Amino acid sequence: MNNQPPLSTTIAQRQLTIVIPAYCEQDRLALTTNEVISAALETLDDFEVIIINDGSTDNTRAVADILATKHKCVSVIHFETNRGVGAAYRAGLEAARYGNISLVPGDQAFEKSGLLDLFSAVGKADMIISYSANPRARSPVRRQLSRICTMQLRITTRCWLRDGHSLYVWPVKLARSINIPPDYSYHLVTLVSLLQKVTTYAELPVTLTPKPDEFSRVLRLGTVATLAWRLSLLTIASFARLGIQPPRKVALGARFR
Secondary structure (H helix, E strand, O other), rough: OOOOOHHHHHHOOOOOEEEEOOOOOOOOHHHHHHHHHHHHHHOOOOOOOOEEEEEOOOOHHHHHHHHHOOOHHHHHEEEEOOHHHHHHHHHHHOOOOOOOHHHHHOOEEEEEHHHHHHOOOOOOOOOEEEEOOHHHHHOOOHHHHHHHHHHHHHHHHEEEOOOOOOOOEEHHHOOOOOOOOOOOOOHHHHHHHHHHHOOOOEEEOOOOOOOOOOOOOOOOOOOHHHHHHHHHHHHHHHHOOOOOOEEEOOOOOOOHH
């Protein structure tokens, strides 16, 4: 049996910290942020948006500062050098004021409809995991890597996940208890670790914008190698938990299918 207590005290209210990492996103950051704010206003009780300017060399710093001036819910953290999405997530997690956290890429990779559904699901399970409703929007190489990663995640977590690398909502208190790497593998490490700690999780589809991988750096050889190494270590470590019940999947209803 899973002996972890339910997180009802953490997720009772629909409150969310939304982290937006941005590296040289001067042309897309404002649109992404405005869509996030619009979706949050429609669905959440309270929220904050934390933009992480990840050492951008273009006009992203100025765009982020203007957004923070325009919207009271927006704050900005500036990195002087490019540190990567894992470091951006860790900075947002440390600064988070609410009990749940999500990360939305600053390159407008997801349609607003997906943000609406994701934010609407806050509080319906201890953690929310999304998957792509239109996976063919991704490049063939990215699709194949996602398939391989998801298959290994199913073995590692013993949860029949649809996707291992999409939008999410995670409980802040438990996420802070995890030793998170500063690189791109932060997502896999946190996902696997949280699925060993929570009582319930839920999945829902989100729609990708056209060519979502156009500005992504996940397909770099070094990044792929790091992800494969981290996931292999997680899989080996998971064998020690074979007798422990995995978390229960919660059905969200027809709207989220």
